[in-house]
Amino acid sequence: MKANCVKFYETGSPQNVLKVESKNIDPPFNGEILVRMKLRPINPSDLIPIKGAYSHRIALPTIPGYEGVGVVEDVGDGVSKELIGKRVLPLRGEGTWQAYVKTSVEFAVSAPDSIDDYVASQLYINPVTAWIVCTDVLKLKPGDILIINAGGSSIGQIFAQLSKVIGFRMIAVTRNNKYTNELMELGAYSVINTTERSLNKSVMELTNGLGVTSAIDSVGGMEGTELAFCVQQHGIFLTIGLLSGNPVDWKIISQKSTVKVKLFHLRLWNQQVSIHTWQQTFQKLITLITEEKLALNTSGVPYDLLDVKEAVSMFESSKRVKGKVFLAD
Incomplete structure (x- = not known):
């Protein structure tokens, strides 16, 4: 055939x-x-x-x-x-x-x-990545504050919904207002349009000058680099994507910040987990969807x-x- x-x-x-x-x-x-x-x-x-x-x-x-x-x-x-x-x-x-x-x-x-x-x-790609990042990599809990860029993306919208499920607060970074209302309805704590507001200043206002618990960078380049400086001392800066095609400025981040840097690749997670954990992860996501907690x-x-x-x-x-x-x- x-x-x-x-x-x-x-x-x-x-x-x-x-x-x-x-x-x-x-x-x-x-x-x-x-x-x-x-x-x-x-x-x-x-x-x-x-x-x-x-x-x-x-x-x-x-x-x-x-x-x-x-x-x-x-x-x-x-x-x-x-x-x-x-x-x-x-x-x-x-x-x-x-x-x-x-x-x-x-x-x-x-x-x-x-x-x-x-x-x-x-x-597969977006839901599994978002779930594992939130629960296993960052181990987010109620009271934590997460910031993400590419807020209007498919995975950004999943992170917003998981903030409701898990209980953390999520700040979404965007470059326009196209998805602002939707992100807030899905569960985002705040949406920062960087064409209208300073990213770092806005984050510090939202966190009383402390910075966020963790950051997830899907973009890289200057946008990802700026995101790292929104994280509180010894918080986690996690990179999961490179939508810009350019890496963040690792030299500046290492020299001028105190963040803990982590990288997540779904391919590597696949290699490390058991078949039971692999199947169990999908069943958890399917349950969230059938219970209308994730769309x-x-x-x-x-x-x-x-x-x-x-x-x-x-x-x-x-x-x-x-x-x-x-x-x-």
Whole structure:
């Protein structure tokens, strides 16, 4: 059987390097499942390796895509045939930007009927990162104050909701007022638009001059560097992303601040945790969603896999309508 996939043979602009091809679909091996994909969200983390980051650990050509949801089409030896026809997230196996994905059954996460395809497809990258960062890395508790940049992003909105669940106060940093009301409704303690107000001055006013307990930087560059100086003495400055494409000024941070610097990579967490913890984490998030304590953004227009370049162009467009961009089959 042959089916479509998206592949890149060299790194660069997605518009230049992404190709839609046909590939042979091999049957699943022992312990594997074959999943017919239904929906995949496009995330910044999907595009970073296409543009050239992580080249030291990515063998080309390769198929991009880290998450999505589909239906089990076939199973290998040692896997119950009762899984056939069930919806799952086929994670940590092949890239998801293809019609069929194979992965180990251990890493597949069952999607209950209580959540639709749009929610299920987004359960991995942002929700797992946000939950682990808040509970395991920063160990946030009631009374703590967290500041994040890229406040209007998908993960920023998740952090705002988790502040209600866990009980900490969250300050969101944005560059416009587009998401201010929404972030406050979701649970943010305050939203600072840095085009209108000084970041450090605003934070010190909100914290009586003490600074925040912890900071999460998703942007890097000067924005991330400034964020580090909003943290109280010996607080934690955690970097989880590089949306600007530039690192923070580590020299200035090390010389002029007293923060404890940490980095979080979901890939490394995956390597360290047991299968039980992996599955348990998803079940906790699914519970929060079914209890309506956590909601994921399901607005947006799905694009056919064949129209991947148009979908990526829309994702990267500054004129993109509010909502996610999905690849569908």
